[in-house]
Amino acid sequence: MVSEEQLQAIRQKLQTLKESGELDGEGADRSENLHRLFMYPAMMVPAAQEAVIKAFADCMPVGAWAIDPFMGSGTSLMSSMEFGFNVYGQDINPFAVMLSRAKVEKYDIPQLKAVCQEVSDRIAEDNDTSVAVSFRNIDKWFNPDVQIDLSKIRRAIQNVDSQLIRYFLWVIMSEVIRTGSNDRTSTFKLHRRSEEDIQKRNVNVIKEFAVLVNRGIEDIATYWDKLSKEDEKVGAPRQIIADIRWGNTKESIETDTEFDLLVSSPPYGDNHTTVTYGQTSYLPLQWIDPKDLSCPYDYVKTTQEIDRRSLGGQTIKKEVMVSIAPVYTKAPTLKSFFEGVPADEQEKYYKTLSFIADFDKSLDKIVANMKDDAFYIWTIGNRFVGNREVPNDQVLIELMESRGIQLFERAERQILNKKQPKKNNFSKTMEKEHILIFHRSM
Numbered sequence: 001m002v003s004e005e006q007l008q009a010i011r012q013k014l015q016t017l018k019e020s021g022e023l024d025g026e027g028a029d030r031s032e033n034l035h036r037l038f039m040y041p042a043m044m045v046p047a048a049q050e051a052v053i054k055a056f057a058d059c060m061p062v063g064a065w066a067i068d069p070f071m072g073s074g075t076s077l078m079s080s081m082e083f084g085f086n087v088y089g090q091d092i093n094p095f096a097v098m099l100s101r102a103k104v105e106k107y108d109i110p111q112l113k114a115v116c117q118e119v120s121d122r123i124a125e126d127n128d129t130s131v132a133v134s135f136r137n138i139d140k141w142f143n144p145d146v147q148i149d150l151s152k153i154r155r156a157i158q159n160v161d162s163q164l165i166r167y168f169l170w171v172i173m174s175e176v177i178r179t180g181s182n183d184r185t186s187t188f189k190l191h192r193r194s195e196e197d198i199q200k201r202n203v204n205v206i207k208e209f210a211v212l213v214n215r216g217i218e219d220i221a222t223y224w225d226k227l228s229k230e231d232e233k234v235g236a237p238r239q240i241i242a243d244i245r246w247g248n249t250k251e252s253i254e255t256d257t258e259f260d261l262l263v264s265s266p267p268y269g270d271n272h273t274t275v276t277y278g279q280t281s282y283l284p285l286q287w288i289d290p291k292d293l294s295c296p297y298d299y300v301k302t303t304q305e306i307d308r309r310s311l312g313g314q315t316i317k318k319e320v321m322v323s324i325a326p327v328y329t330k331a332p333t334l335k336s337f338f339e340g341v342p343a344d345e346q347e348k349y350y351k352t353l354s355f356i357a358d359f360d361k362s363l364d365k366i367v368a369n370m371k372d373d374a375f376y377i378w379t380i381g382n383r384f385v386g387n388r389e390v391p392n393d394q395v396l397i398e399l400m401e402s403r404g405i406q407l408f409e410r411a412e413r414q415i416l417n418k419k420q421p422k423k424n425n426f427s428k429t430m431e432k433e434h435i436l437i438f439h440r441s442m
């Protein structure tokens, strides 16, 4: 149980943090080290995450567990591990599962280097010019020579015995797919580059793959060096457990573990429009061997499938209205927000309502796995829909309070360089995020 003095100390640390400007991640390089393994949408800023988690680390029991039920690229998990937390993460996107696993696992570096050398040799010796995969519109997204080279990389990875090393290599291949495909990559939705642009480009995926493999190995080694320096401070190597699963948080948390801390950022309800986690992962998922994917194959069949099954994926009015009704009682702010929208504009907000109804269901599952005196660190943005700011922060506060969990502290951070489109066709974009910290008063 956290004592009154400890709560005071946490408040004090958070206050100092708010005044320091550290939360904005000013000067922080999000591409540093292992975080740059793959450019996943809406990655959190590690420096900001670490600063907040640090305020809680001292009052947590030895062997404490942190959870991110929407782990994305695993930033929160990596940050929590730095403070000695065991971590659990889940995500509905099988690519996020692979990416996070590749980042949090402790590799044997000499073995990793040796296997990567074998992979590189195998690619160089491969004279096969057949294309190893086929999917709809493959020629639209990949030039013929890129298809042949990616097939060589794929065959070489399939030959690796260690599943964990395959994960690392699939992720590197995915980053090469992202940059070597004909997708414009300036938005998260797939858009083909112009013909002229495609003709002008000089893509060499094999060379790029080799560069990124070496960089990835260095980044892993640097991350674990950082962790072992922390071990030295503590005086003994910590045995950190990282448990990563594929799962739909709206349906269940795939473990019985009880958690001391939640550090997460949910999707903000724009997975169909601007931040399309699933669509961004679609091309890599077509090339990765299905035997290494953690989900049923139907999730990766179309560009829309993962986003459709994610929070807020349901857009049929009648169903949305049924699922939002019980949420209105818990979150009156949402009800008055929606009632304030003129009838002829309400349709634009079904996705928002659908997201919040799903998020509410997810909270039931999450809270059931949290210890009574757990802390919850949520980062959430009030996105704009039709130029109206959706009060996600206040809605979250009300949804948590309806479960007897109160707001403990809050802070804001300016979004300086979060990887998101600078503007979209629909409305203004967010300039700040809210860090909302909750705790159940005993």
Ligand SMILES: C[S@@+](CC[C@H](N)C(=O)[O-])C[C@H]1O[C@@H](n2cnc3c(N)ncnc32)[C@H](O)[C@@H]1O
Pocket (backbone or CB within 6 Å): 042, 043, 044, 068, 069, 070, 071, 072, 073, 074, 075, 076, 077, 090, 091, 092, 093, 096, 247, 248, 249, 250, 264, 265, 266, 267, 268, 277, 278, 309, 310, 311
């Ligand atoms: C904002 S991102 C998380 C960012 C992450 N905390 C990080 O540090 O990179 C939101 C994630 O929620 C996932 N998601 C959406 N719906 C989900 C669901 N029903 N169950 C589990 N994950 C879901 C998305 O796939 C996406 O990866």
